[in-house]
Amino acid sequence: MGLIEEILIFGSIKGCVYALIATGFTLIFAVAGILNLAHGTFYMLGAYFTYSLFYSLGIPLAPAIFIAAILVGLLGILLDKLLLQPMRSSHSYVLVLTVAVAFAAQEVILLTYGPRGMNIPNLIKGSVSIIGVVVSWHQIMIVVITLAVLLGLWLVLTRTKYGVATLAVSMDELGARFVGIETEKVFNFAMFASAFLAALAGAIISPILSMTPTMWDMPLMKAFVVVVVGGLGSLTGTILAAFFLGWLETFTGFIISPKLTEVVSLGLLTVFLVFRPSGILGRRLN
Amino acid sequence: MLQALKTSRSRGSAVFFGVLMLIFYAVPIFTDNFYLLSVFTTAYLYMIFATSWDVFSGYAHLMNFGHALFIGLAGYLTAFVDRYWGLPPIVVLPMCAVLCGGMGMLIGFLTLRLKGPYFAMITIAFAAVAYESAIMFSDFTGGEEGIPGISSLTESFLGDYYFILVTMTLIYLFLLWFTRGRWGLLLKATSQNEDSVLASGIDTAWLKIRAYSISGALCGIGGCVYAYSLTHVGPTSMEQVLSTTILIMAIVGGLGTITGPFLGALVLVLFNELSRDLEEYRLLIYTTMVVVIIFVAPRGIISWGQPLARVLKLSGKRE
Numbered sequence A: 001m002g003l004i005e006e007i008l009i010f011g012s013i014k015g016c017v018y019a020l021i022a023t024g025f026t027l028i029f030a031v032a033g034i035l036n037l038a039h040g041t042f043y044m045l046g047a048y049f050t051y052s053l054f055y056s057l058g059i060p061l062a063p064a065i066f067i068a069a070i071l072v073g074l075l076g077i078l079l080d081k082l083l084l085q086p087m088r089s090s091h092s093y094v095l096v097l098t099v100a101v102a103f104a105a106q107e108v109i110l111l112t113y114g115p116r117g118m119n120i121p122n123l124i125k126g127s128v129s130i131i132g133v134v135v136s137w138h139q140i141m142i143v144v145i146t147l148a149v150l151l152g153l154w155l156v157l158t159r160t161k162y163g164v165a166t167l168a169v170s171m172d173e174l175g176a177r178f179v180g181i182e183t184e185k186v187f188n189f190a191m192f193a194s195a196f197l198a199a200l201a202g203a204i205i206s207p208i209l210s211m212t213p214t215m216w217d218m219p220l221m222k223a224f225v226v227v228v229v230g231g232l233g234s235l236t237g238t239i240l241a242a243f244f245l246g247w248l249e250t251f252t253g254f255i256i257s258p259k260l261t262e263v264v265s266l267g268l269l270t271v272f273l274v275f276r277p278s279g280i281l282g283r284r285l286n
Numbered sequence B: 001m002l003q004a005l006k007t008s009r010s011r012g013s014a015v016f017f018g019v020l021m022l023i024f025y026a027v028p029i030f031t032d033n034f035y036l037l038s039v040f041t042t043a044y045l046y047m048i049f050a051t052s053w054d055v056f057s058g059y060a061h062l063m064n065f066g067h068a069l070f071i072g073l074a075g076y077l078t079a080f081v082d083r084y085w086g087l088p089p090i091v092v093l094p095m096c097a098v099l100c101g102g103m104g105m106l107i108g109f110l111t112l113r114l115k116g117p118y119f120a121m122i123t124i125a126f127a128a129v130a131y132e133s134a135i136m137f138s139d140f141t142g143g144e145e146g147i148p149g150i151s152s153l154t155e156s157f158l159g160d161y162y163f164i165l166v167t168m169t170l171i172y173l174f175l176l177w178f179t180r181g182r183w184g185l186l187l188k189a190t191s192q193n194e195d196s197v198l199a200s201g202i203d204t205a206w207l208k209i210r211a212y213s214i215s216g217a218l219c220g221i222g223g224c225v226y227a228y229s230l231t232h233v234g235p236t237s238m239e240q241v242l243s244t245t246i247l248i249m250a251i252v253g254g255l256g257t258i259t260g261p262f263l264g265a266l267v268l269v270l271f272n273e274l275s276r277d278l279e280e281y282r283l284l285i286y287t288t289m290v291v292v293i294i295f296v297a298p299r300g301i302i303s304w305g306q307p308l309a310r311v312l313k314l315s316g317k318r319e
Helices: A003-032 A039-055 A061-087 A091-113 A137-159 A161-171 A173-178 A183-205 A217-230 A235-256 A258-275 B002-030 B034-060 B068-084 B089-111 B118-136 B157-180 B182-192 B194-199 B204-230 B240-253 B259-274 B276-296 B301-311
Strands: A127-130 A133-136
Touching: A003 A039, A003 A133, A003 A137, A003 A161, A003 A183, A003 A217, A003 A235, A039 A061, A039 A091, A039 A183, A039 A217, A061 A091, A061 A183, A061 B276, A091 B240, A091 B276, A127 A137, A133 A137, A137 A161, A137 A183, A161 A173, A161 A183, A173 A183, A183 A217, A217 A235, A217 A258, A217 B118, A235 A258, A258 B089, A258 B118, B002 B034, B002 B157, B002 B259, B034 B157, B034 B182, B034 B204, B034 B240, B034 B259, B068 B089, B068 B118, B068 B204, B068 B240, B089 B118, B089 B204, B118 B240, B157 B182, B157 B204, B182 B194, B182 B204, B194 B204, B240 B259, B240 B276, B240 B301, B259 B276, B259 B301
Parallel strands: none
Antiparallel strands: A127 A133
16 A cells, blocks of 8 residues: 555645635636635535435435535526626636635524534445545545546536636626627526535535534635636646645645645745746736 | 825814814823723724724725634734743733734635635634634633733833823824825725726735734734733634624724724724613614715715815915
8 A cells, every 4th residue: 555656645635635626716706706715615615505405305315415516506696796797897706705605604603504514315225445545435426426526527518508608708708798698698508607616615515524603714725726726717737737726635634644635735825826826727917 | 186185184084073183182181080091091092993994995886794713813922921921011912913914914825816706705704713712722712701811011000091091192103104005095096997097007815915914913912912801702702793892883984094993993882882871782883873974975984084174274286
């Protein structure tokens, strides 16, 4: 059981979750210019909705996760239409509104479910040994789901009319409007996809990390780091950076000290902001 | 006309804030109720936090989501210095200001040279990592418990009250002077149209970095006094909730006015004390309040002052 294999495998699993979270975060930024500080809230709601659908309504786990993610996606559109759309011209107010929503959601969840950590069961029980490393089937499912969803997103973005319109808006909103693209519909799609991905990440991680009302700040911070490292607005860069961060954190945790895993992301962030603020694959913001 | 508007407004608010300050200084004459005085002390501390937040974020219109970082940094420095060297508060205060000002300069240097939303993101990240580190490196910081037993500010409770009040007054007056002059104007101009300020030969990045550093230094002074008055420092002093509360106070009061956040902090702290029964809904109420204010009165409750002053004939003649 080599250390390198272990770091590679567990780092990749971490990287998958980071990729799911950060892709949505960068998508809505690229398309609508919204830096969504309530992105972690979508992640949290995905987990709690799945919990309710599974335990209270008795829906089997896999469809419960799917329905929860769709519900959160619709909530994302609602949030955009109700609060963000009138304020979209002001970066600062969008930031403040989304932070307000994040804390309000935290309180609502706290009052509804209580502060106690909760879990949902694994999708598939049991574990398996891959090149000498014991991995649970659920962790393999996380990787499979992530790869499938990201492939799906890539196909939608490059092969469908909606997707191409979305990419067009992310490159030049005014130009896209000139050629007849309805930008509001594209914003809806991007918001839905963004919230859907975050909710999915929250739901599939909650058998491993228990859900609490304050679980939203960790993914938000990781999404920042990944997005800065990958380049703000670049989807490929984001996915690469997500795996890079996953491996680097696991490496630090295994080799140096588990205490330092949280500091890794900040160090990475600082280094990139000083030496390469446009990230690995980003365009310069100007 | 603009000039007339400006003077009439400042005369009205000068009267109002003069009276308010007199009341603050006179409170201990009328009551020696420990609880009431400590509510006022809390309000003064939050006024320091909110106004020092406003001098950068309100004027440059760049949201700082991690202002509590400075409170925590200053608090821990205070605790260390007090425990190991036993220096008096009057020496520790400038140390905190220098540390937090330096931290502000570092964060500013990392982010404010760049365009784009890096600043807001980094402020959250730094505060979050500082919070995590305070819990994790418990050998130095006492973990979740924090460091208790910091010596008190002065000999008596009344002394503490006046120490904090005087600190607050000095910071408030400094900020008024600072923002009503060249600095405030330049920062506001930068937030409106950075290119034209650059074209006038002003290094806007350096301007913003210095302003953020001043914001940090003043908040550091507040954080130091805060730690002394609680005689305890813990990771909660760096929590995201605290940063957000400060931001909400400033926005509810009115961005980029200094007096607005001053008033916002007072109103929300008093509201907080009056609504003890609603304790568990407090954050929900605060966040709803800020959302409503952004839509109803984006310039904060301070913008209601002018029509009010006109009704009360406080503002004198107006064209």
